[in-house]
Each structure stands twice: as C-alpha cells, then as structure tokens.
Amino acid sequence: MSSNQLDSKVPSGPLANKWDKHRFDMKLVNPSNKRKYTILMVGSGLAGGSAAASLAELGYNVKCFCFQDSPRRAHSIAAQGGINAAKNYQNDGDSIFRLFYDTIKGGDFRSREANVYRLSQVSVNIIDQCVAQGVPFAREYGGLLDNRSFGGAQVSRTFYARGQTGQQLLLGAYSALSRQIGLGNVEMYPRTEMLDLVLVDGHAKGIVIRDLVTGEISSYSGDTVVLGTGGYGRVFYLSTNAMGCNVTAAYRAHKRGAFFANPCYTQIHPTCIPVAGEHQSKLTLMSESLRNDGRVWVPKKAGDKRPANQIPENERDYYLERKYPSFGNLAPRDISSRSAKEACDAGLGVGDSGRGVYLDFADAIGRLGQNVIKERYGNLFEMYQRITDDNPYDVPMRIYPASHYTMGGLWVDYNLMSNVPGLHVIGEANFSDHGANRLGASALMQGLADGYFVLPYTIADYLARVGAQNISTDRQEFKDAEQQAKEKTAKLISINGKRTAESFHRELGRIVWDNCGMARNEAGLKKALHLIPELREQFWADLNVTGESGSLNQSLETAGRVADFMEFAELLCQDALHREESCGGHFREEYQSDEGEAVRNDKDFTYVAAWEHKGVGSPAALHKEELEFENVKLATRSYK
Amino acid sequence: MLDIVNEELAKTDIEPIHFDHDCREGICGMCSLVINGVPHGPQAATTACQLHMRSFKDGDAIYIEPFRARAFPVIKDTIVDRSAFDRIMQAGGFVSVNTGGTPDANAIAIPKTASESAMDSAACIGCGACVAACKNGSAMLFVGAKVSQFADLPQGQPEKTARAKAMVAQMDTEGFGNCSNYSECEAVCPKDIKVSVIAKMNREYLSATVKTLS
Missing domain, CATH: 3.90.700.10 (Succinate dehydrogenase/fumarate reductase flavoprotein, catalytic domain)
Incomplete structure (x- = not known):
C-alpha cells in the first residue's frame, strides 16, 4: 500500500469565508462561451436533475442520461421524511454553524469541515429555490413553513411535504429539467445505461452507453462528465434502494482511475x-x-x-x-x-x-x-x-x-471533481459531506446543494482552464472503450450456465450483510474476502442470461450490474478490514467501549481512505486525505 | 410474484417476462401492469408493486397485460413507452424560475388549505394508470393534477394562462383522448387523485382561451 496524500483543494482562510473567497478565485466561463461546452450528466435524481437543469439555464449544452424510462423516476423520489436547512424559522437556536456542527458530529468526525460548512450555508437557498418552483411543503395555519425534528439534532430544521418530501423535491428538479429539455438546452436520454468512462489524455471526455431498448452500444463525447448515479446500498442485495440502483457507473469510473473513498461507511x-x-x-x-x-x-x-x-x-x-x-x-x-x-x-x-x-x-x-x-x-x-x-x-x-444509504463514494475535491480531471461526482455517488454517518434529512440537502448551488460554480473553473475541445467520438479511445463494453456484454450472454444473476446477487448480499453489515470483525471480513472471489468465479462460470443483447433485456441489465457488485463488494470489505476503529456506520466489534459504544482511533485513522483500482482480484492501493479539524474539537460522540 | 415466475422461467431457459418496476414502494411510478383487467390490479389506491398475493385466493387465475393506450406504445412484453407524459411536462409543467435569486421561502404566506390542496395534486406519480383505465385513453387526470397544483399556489399564477394552453395542446398532439366523465381514472389512481382536478384544468383552460380571445 502506498499512501500518497490527496489534495482536497480546500481554500485557505476562515471557515465562514472559504466558499465566498473560492467563488471569487475560481475562473468563470463568460455567458457567450458557455454554449461551446458540452456537459455529460449521468443520472437524473436530485443531484443530477438539479445540476442538469441549472447548468442548462446557465447556457451550457447538457446531455443527460438515466436508466429509468423518465428522469422523474430516479430513486431520490422515495425519500420520505424531509430536508434540513439552517433557516431557524422556529427561533429555536439553529444557525449555519449549528447545522455544520451537527453534521460533522453526526458523521463521527470523518468528513471535511469546509465541505460541510458550505453545505450548511447553501441549505437555506435550497428551500427558497424549491418553494419558488411550487414545491408544496407543509405549512402552518398562518401560511408559513412548518418544520419537524430529525435524528441527531435538537432543533426543528427539517422541511417536509407529508411523507413524500423526496418525491416533491425531485419533481421540482424534474420540472426545471423538463423546462430545459423543452427549450432544447438539455438532450435527455432515458432508458440508457452508462457502461464505461472514456479518458482522452487523462481527462474524462466521454462515456460509453447502452441503449436499453435497442441494446445498441455507442458513445458520447463532451468537455466534462458528471456522475450523479447514487449509492451502492444494493451490494447487500436486500436494501431500501430501488431494484435498478447500482454501482456500475461509479465502479467503472473507478476502474478507469477514479479513487473510491470510504466504501465501508454504509448506513443501515x-x-x-x-x-x-x-x-x-x-x-x-x-x-x-x-x-x-x-x-x-x-x-x-x-x-x-x-x-x-x-x-x-x-x-x-x-x-x-x-x-x-x-x-x-x-x-x-x-x-x-x-x-x-x-x-x-x-x-x-x-x-x-x-x-x-x-x-x-x-x-x-x-x-x-x-x-x-x-x-x-x-x-x-x-x-x-x-x-x-x-x-x-x-x-x-x-x-x-x-x-439504506452509502456515505462512501468516489473521492472528490472541494470542487466536486475526482482525481481524474474532468470527472465530477455529485450527490450520494461522491463521498464528500456525511463522514461516517449521515443524519436524517441530509441526503436531499446534499443532492440539491451539489446540483443547484455548488457544481454550477465549480464546473466552470475546470472548463475555463481546459477550454472547449469539441472532441470526436471517432477517436481511438472511444472505439476501444466501446469494443470492451461490447465484449463484456457478449461474454455475459455467452456463459450459458445454470444460475440467474439475481440468485448470485442474493448470495453475494448475504455474504456482505453477514460479514460487513451493522457490525464487522476481522475474522468475518477475512472470510468475506475469501468467499467473494469464489462466488465471482462461479458467477463467470455458471451465469445464465436469457435473451439477446440487441434488444430490451432485463436479465442482461441485471447481470452487468451484479458483475460490478461482485468486484465492488471486495473493495468494501477491504476498506472495512483496513479501518481498525469504529466510527459511524462502520462498527468494528474489536473497537468498542465496555458499554458497547463505538471507539474511534483518531490518532491513526483521521483520514479519508481513497482506493485506487489495481486490477480485479488484486488489493486496491490506499491513498489518504488527512482530515483537519480547525473549527470543531474531535470528541467522543455522545447523545446521552 | 413475477420475480418468482421469472426465476422459474430462467431455469428452463425461457426468456423472462419483461416488466417495468423499480422502487417497489409505490412512489416511482414505474409499474405499468393491468391485472385482471384493472390498471394496478384490484386493490384501491395501490400500485401493482404494492399489491400482495394475499389479495387473491389460492387457485385464482391472474391475467397480466400492459397498459394499453394509443399514446403508450408497447416496447416489449408489458413494458410501454410513456414518454408522452414527459413531453407534456416539457410543454408547460413547471414554474419558469432559474436557479438562484429566488425570494426567501417565507416571503409569501400560503394558506394551509391551498398548500394541502396543491399537495393532493402533486402526489401524482405519473404512472399512467389513468390513461390505461380510460376508454378514450385520456390523460386529463395526469395533466389536471399538474395544472391544479400550480393553480393552487401563488408561484403558479404568472404563467397560468400559458401553462394550461401549452399542456393541453401537447396532450392533444400526443394522441390522448378526451374526458367523458366516467371517472375510471380516479378509481384506479394509486395516489387517489380526484377528478375535480380535471374540472379545475378545464376552468383554467377555458379562462386561458377566453383571455387570449379578448
């Protein structure tokens, strides 16, 4: 394991001024030049949908891809309870700093201070934005907005729309996105799945996709790629995620060089x-x-x-x-x-x-x-x-x-860009804001913060630096990636074994849940790291995919996604084994107090573990981002 | 249930029955099955994914079909193309505000009754059962729900005329039929959207056309 330090690019200066300062320091793309840039947005949930709409409003060309039949069906829709914002409408002592502090503490002191503070700052704008879109939040009889409390907070800062807050926020973002599609600023590609990331001179400049209706595999080029593809909770097979949720886009980007950070932080x-x-x-x-x-x-x-x-x-x-x-x-x-x-x-x-x-x-x-x-x-x-x-x-x-949710995800810097230049990652797909545990009503907040109020600023900095390049998909890099995707698809179909992908997924999920679920220990993780490659071998020897690749084929879709979970599960367990402490959603039985509470090891593990892919079956290489806490004191989390 | 059928089919190397499904919580709107002649099946206010086998007796035959409507072409097995709904939304199902620069969320007080009524309409999941149940293949419950949501809220007022006209025009272009007041749509709606939204839409549309004439 190497341990190169990662640069988070957090701006200098006092916490409260960082985002403001950074917005001034970043480069801009002038309004008439924005149309020269094409942004490939993968995913259309709260993060992807809101980002696609906002970027199109600014004048960029956006191509947006989702595997569902409509962007309105992304799984953000299933979030029920609410969205946090430091509005302090209840006059109960809330503030931006308190939301920041609660989130850092809730994340068990394993998140980046500057990101979380920015999240808290823009949280108030999100509510304004959603109300302006016509999101029918719950109200008091006087006509003002109502709030309720959520776990990990002693103030009422959660805005809600009955038990359907995620649906209403997603439909708000979807309506903004629909408007931009209608205006011709966004080209929408539903029933389309990303199969690979294309790099040109080390920069993310395209994606390979499969049209899920025709089965055709092709590629698209752009000036930057944004992944808003959600989390990997279905690695456990049974989860509250939708049946289609998967790690494929993020994991295939990982195989192309993007570091995967803190995969062991999973929320049960x-x-x-x-x-x-x-x-x-x-x-x-x-x-x-x-x-x-x-x-x-x-x-x-x-x-x-x-x-x-x-x-x-x-x-x-x-x-x-x-x-x-x-x-x-x-x-x-x-x-x-x-x-x-x-x-x-x-x-x-x-x-x-x-x-x-x-x-x-x-x-x-x-x-x-x-x-x-x-x-x-x-x-x-x-x-x-x-x-x-x-x-x-x-x-x-x-x-x-x-x-239910995964805090880990692709590593990103303060600009939400991964270590692969040009690859931006937003929402649940990145690792950035929740540390080792996410508080309730904070996922919607982060997805929309990234999409509406962070990425539209930070993406310009990258684009202005590299300039519009108008890259053609005729380049060899695209041809090669397409070819590889086709071969992989053909291979899945040609195995002709006895078991369905679903049954392999169920078995994988049981291994991961039993050994890397709510509580983990060294022996269990080592056992899982032994069982997963064995199961993967069986998968590639005994998989049965019916039908053909040249048409709509749901068993082929499932097989491709399960194939990635088969590899990703190993990374998850490797990370869980390496983190010899208990924090947030990662509970190692060896590290607990006499009362059974989690015991962190701040001396050795106050860092983000970002993993570099080194080939299937080979251990990933560790890169570290040390976390610095200048504004909160590391303390044992107490809710007593 | 279909998962089990498909698992069995796969064992005998028969291609499984394709069906749209995703969240399995009744909220994403992906389900699009007609079960025993009724979109989403026999249980009221329930999507197909939330319909349990305990709703049937042992030995019952269950007939499964796709949603049928001129504007929803079948893609494969029970999977249909509902992109017409998206195009109606693109025509006017939004408030034209860009990101940023919006007033404080509490700047405009909205009566609780208005926001609750807007929420009743906004609960629509866009599944299209209303269309599948209608002998005219009408999308008026779907469009009415969106028009009503915005008609109830102050944020929807500036564009109310343009919105009603644009959404109705797109609905007609897509080949959805008209409403004959049978209320089959309301009966099958998994989210209990009421036909009163159609009345509201007609009122909005009428007032929009009259305004344009004068």
Missing part, C-alpha cells in the same frame, strides 16, 4: 419493515420522522411472545430512551440501528423472525389524538398496513434496520 437505517421471507427482493423504509412520536421498545424478558398490548409498562425496555436520555428515540441512525441489533441478538426481538423491535404510537395517539397522528404520518401508516397487514393505529409497528 433503523426503521424499516422487517424481512418477511426468502423470496423478498426489497425492503421498505419507514421514515425516521416516525421517531418524533413513536417510542422504540422491546420486552425486558427474552422470548416474551405475548402480544404487545399484553406486555405491561414495567416489563418493557424503551432502550433508546434509557441509554440516550437527551436524544431518546431521536438518536442518530447508526446508534439506533446497532441498539436494535443488540436487543435482537440478546433474544429480545419481536415478531416471528425475532429480528424486529416495536415502534409504538400508543402514547402519542393518547396525547395528540389519532387525527393528529394521521395528519402527520397518514401515508406511512397506510403503507405499513398495506405491506404487513397490521394496523399501526392499534398495534405497534415492528421495525428492523436495513441498508
């Missing part, structure tokens, strides 16, 4: 509906906002199978309230998830599987009445009932943690 969301059976393909999240009014508990006695309402108060353990009295049920996600796992490991779990804890609204319904609860969470309660056939107004919900 505490409030999901428990797994019900073997054939399940997907887990459903219940918004964290439910923890505002729901109380989490398990029976005090192991194996207590009485129905919840027959277990008297004094035989219940409201373990979050007991262990973390000041944050209670609103303890951050990593801590809440781990506590649920501990309770279930101790045999206290509820439901048939024993992998579940109660989230009980009886007190809140008694205090506020059923109508208020219905107004706040109606659609979530309906969703729960539809899936489980239980009525949560009468019996407590059963919840269990599930893979």
Whole structure:
C-alpha cells in the first residue's frame, strides 16, 4: 500500500469565508462561451436533475442520461421524511454553524469541515429555490413553513411535504429539467445505461452507453462528465434502494482511475419493515420522522411472545430512551440501528423472525389524538398496513434496520471533481459531506446543494482552464472503450450456465450483510474476502442470461450490474478490514467501549481512505486525505 | 410474484417476462401492469408493486397485460413507452424560475388549505394508470393534477394562462383522448387523485382561451 496524500483543494482562510473567497478565485466561463461546452450528466435524481437543469439555464449544452424510462423516476423520489436547512424559522437556536456542527458530529468526525460548512450555508437557498418552483411543503395555519425534528439534532430544521418530501423535491428538479429539455438546452436520454468512462489524455471526455431498448452500444463525447448515479446500498442485495440502483457507473469510473473513498461507511437505517421471507427482493423504509412520536421498545424478558398490548409498562425496555436520555428515540441512525441489533441478538426481538423491535404510537395517539397522528404520518401508516397487514393505529409497528444509504463514494475535491480531471461526482455517488454517518434529512440537502448551488460554480473553473475541445467520438479511445463494453456484454450472454444473476446477487448480499453489515470483525471480513472471489468465479462460470443483447433485456441489465457488485463488494470489505476503529456506520466489534459504544482511533485513522483500482482480484492501493479539524474539537460522540 | 415466475422461467431457459418496476414502494411510478383487467390490479389506491398475493385466493387465475393506450406504445412484453407524459411536462409543467435569486421561502404566506390542496395534486406519480383505465385513453387526470397544483399556489399564477394552453395542446398532439366523465381514472389512481382536478384544468383552460380571445 502506498499512501500518497490527496489534495482536497480546500481554500485557505476562515471557515465562514472559504466558499465566498473560492467563488471569487475560481475562473468563470463568460455567458457567450458557455454554449461551446458540452456537459455529460449521468443520472437524473436530485443531484443530477438539479445540476442538469441549472447548468442548462446557465447556457451550457447538457446531455443527460438515466436508466429509468423518465428522469422523474430516479430513486431520490422515495425519500420520505424531509430536508434540513439552517433557516431557524422556529427561533429555536439553529444557525449555519449549528447545522455544520451537527453534521460533522453526526458523521463521527470523518468528513471535511469546509465541505460541510458550505453545505450548511447553501441549505437555506435550497428551500427558497424549491418553494419558488411550487414545491408544496407543509405549512402552518398562518401560511408559513412548518418544520419537524430529525435524528441527531435538537432543533426543528427539517422541511417536509407529508411523507413524500423526496418525491416533491425531485419533481421540482424534474420540472426545471423538463423546462430545459423543452427549450432544447438539455438532450435527455432515458432508458440508457452508462457502461464505461472514456479518458482522452487523462481527462474524462466521454462515456460509453447502452441503449436499453435497442441494446445498441455507442458513445458520447463532451468537455466534462458528471456522475450523479447514487449509492451502492444494493451490494447487500436486500436494501431500501430501488431494484435498478447500482454501482456500475461509479465502479467503472473507478476502474478507469477514479479513487473510491470510504466504501465501508454504509448506513443501515433503523426503521424499516422487517424481512418477511426468502423470496423478498426489497425492503421498505419507514421514515425516521416516525421517531418524533413513536417510542422504540422491546420486552425486558427474552422470548416474551405475548402480544404487545399484553406486555405491561414495567416489563418493557424503551432502550433508546434509557441509554440516550437527551436524544431518546431521536438518536442518530447508526446508534439506533446497532441498539436494535443488540436487543435482537440478546433474544429480545419481536415478531416471528425475532429480528424486529416495536415502534409504538400508543402514547402519542393518547396525547395528540389519532387525527393528529394521521395528519402527520397518514401515508406511512397506510403503507405499513398495506405491506404487513397490521394496523399501526392499534398495534405497534415492528421495525428492523436495513441498508439504506452509502456515505462512501468516489473521492472528490472541494470542487466536486475526482482525481481524474474532468470527472465530477455529485450527490450520494461522491463521498464528500456525511463522514461516517449521515443524519436524517441530509441526503436531499446534499443532492440539491451539489446540483443547484455548488457544481454550477465549480464546473466552470475546470472548463475555463481546459477550454472547449469539441472532441470526436471517432477517436481511438472511444472505439476501444466501446469494443470492451461490447465484449463484456457478449461474454455475459455467452456463459450459458445454470444460475440467474439475481440468485448470485442474493448470495453475494448475504455474504456482505453477514460479514460487513451493522457490525464487522476481522475474522468475518477475512472470510468475506475469501468467499467473494469464489462466488465471482462461479458467477463467470455458471451465469445464465436469457435473451439477446440487441434488444430490451432485463436479465442482461441485471447481470452487468451484479458483475460490478461482485468486484465492488471486495473493495468494501477491504476498506472495512483496513479501518481498525469504529466510527459511524462502520462498527468494528474489536473497537468498542465496555458499554458497547463505538471507539474511534483518531490518532491513526483521521483520514479519508481513497482506493485506487489495481486490477480485479488484486488489493486496491490506499491513498489518504488527512482530515483537519480547525473549527470543531474531535470528541467522543455522545447523545446521552 | 413475477420475480418468482421469472426465476422459474430462467431455469428452463425461457426468456423472462419483461416488466417495468423499480422502487417497489409505490412512489416511482414505474409499474405499468393491468391485472385482471384493472390498471394496478384490484386493490384501491395501490400500485401493482404494492399489491400482495394475499389479495387473491389460492387457485385464482391472474391475467397480466400492459397498459394499453394509443399514446403508450408497447416496447416489449408489458413494458410501454410513456414518454408522452414527459413531453407534456416539457410543454408547460413547471414554474419558469432559474436557479438562484429566488425570494426567501417565507416571503409569501400560503394558506394551509391551498398548500394541502396543491399537495393532493402533486402526489401524482405519473404512472399512467389513468390513461390505461380510460376508454378514450385520456390523460386529463395526469395533466389536471399538474395544472391544479400550480393553480393552487401563488408561484403558479404568472404563467397560468400559458401553462394550461401549452399542456393541453401537447396532450392533444400526443394522441390522448378526451374526458367523458366516467371517472375510471380516479378509481384506479394509486395516489387517489380526484377528478375535480380535471374540472379545475378545464376552468383554467377555458379562462386561458377566453383571455387570449379578448
């Protein structure tokens, strides 16, 4: 392992002035020159959609690609609870610095101060922007915006639109994007998947894509490539991500030289509906906002199978309230998830599987009445009932943690550019702002911050420096990359084995969940690093893809994505094994206090681990970005 | 259920049944199956992905078809092309504000009733079940929901005339039919959008055309 230092390009000067100073220091592209540049945007979710729209408004030519049939369907749409912003509308002591501090602390002191501060600064603009677009946020009777609280914060700074905040924000970005498509400033390519990144003289200048309807593989060139392709939570197979979510674009960029940072920081969301059976393909999240009014508990006695309402108060353990009295049920996600796992490991779990804890609204319904609860969470309660056939107004919900979000991602500097010049990465696909754990309602904030208010500035700096190049896809670099993509596709089809990609994915997910899930240890990770290459070998020997490559073929799409997860899972475990500390979503059993709390090792691990690809099956090479904390003191995270 | 059928088909080397699906939470709007003759199946206010097998009895035959409408050509098996919806949105389903320079979010107070009503319409997931259920293949519930959302909000007012006209014109161009007030669309809508949005759209459209005439 080498350990070259990475340059984050964080501007000098006081924290609060960095972004302002940087905006002045960066180069600009003058309005009449913007049309000479083409930007390839991959992904159309909150980050990609908002960036594509904003860049087109500025005058750039944008080509935007997504695998769904419409940009309106990106998985950002499924975010339920809300979006944070330091508006301090509630007059409860919020400020930009407090949001910054909460986010740094929530991320267990493993994120970059300057990025997080900038995020907090622009958070207030996001809400203004969305309201102007016609996003129907929840309001008070006086007509002003309403807020609620989320985990890891003691102020109410979360804006929401019922339980469909992600949908409404995405439709806002989609409407802005639609306007630019209608005006001819964005060319939209739906049902299109990126298969490779094309480098010209070391710069990202193009992508290879597969048209998912015709099966045709071709390439596009541009002056810069932006990935807003989401996270890799489906490496666990079962997750709250959509079925199509994948790591392919990011991972193939990684294979072309982009460093992958902190893949071991994965978020396991505490409030999901428990797994019900073997054939399940997907887990459903219940918004964290439910923890505002729901109380989490398990029976005090192991194996207590009485129905919840027959277990008297004094035989219940409201373990979050007991262990973390000041944050209670609103303890951050990593801590809440781990506590649920501990309770279930101790045999206290509820439901048939024993992998579940109660989230009980009886007190809140008694205090506020059923109508208020219905107004706040109606659609979530309906969703729960539809899936489980239980009525949560009468019996407590059963919840269990599930893979939900990934804090790791491609390494980017302060300009959101990866180590590959010209390759920008935004939203969940990059690693930048959440450290080792993301707070609730911060993903929407980061996606839109990157897309609306950061990338449109920083991308100009790169473009102005290199100039418009008008690169042709006739160049050899494009031909070679296309050829490789075609060969890989042909190979997937030609194996003619016995097992579907789906079944391999399920098996891979089990290995990763068991050994690199909510709690990890050296032996388990080493075992996974042994099992994954074996499974990968079987995959390439016994895969069965039906149909052909020259038409719409969903089993081929799945196979290509699973092939990347097969390699990526190894990187994830390698990173988890190397990080000999517990922090945020990365909990190593060897590093915990007597009370079972995570123990960080600031002396040796206060850095970003950015991995360089060294060939399939070979260990990746480590590059470090040391994290410097000038404005907050590194402290043990306490929510007690 | 289709996953299991497809897994079995693949074992016998038969190409699986292609169907659009993604979030499996009823929010992305990708599902587009007609189940036993009803878009999204027998359960009210539910997308196909959220329809559980417990809604059927053992031994029931289940018929699965694609959404059928002139404006939604079939691509393969049950997968249809709904890009006509995107083009309607591109014609006017937005507020023309660029990024940046917007007033403070609390600068304009909006009555709670107005924002709640806008949210009822904005809940549309753009799945197209309304079109598939309509004997005329009309997209009026979809378009009405978007027009109504903006009509309810002060931010939508400056462009209300142009928006109603442009979206309706595009809807006609795409080959969607008219409304005959059967309300089948409302009955199948997984998000419970009410036909009152169509009335609102007609009012907006009428007032837009009258304004242009005068």
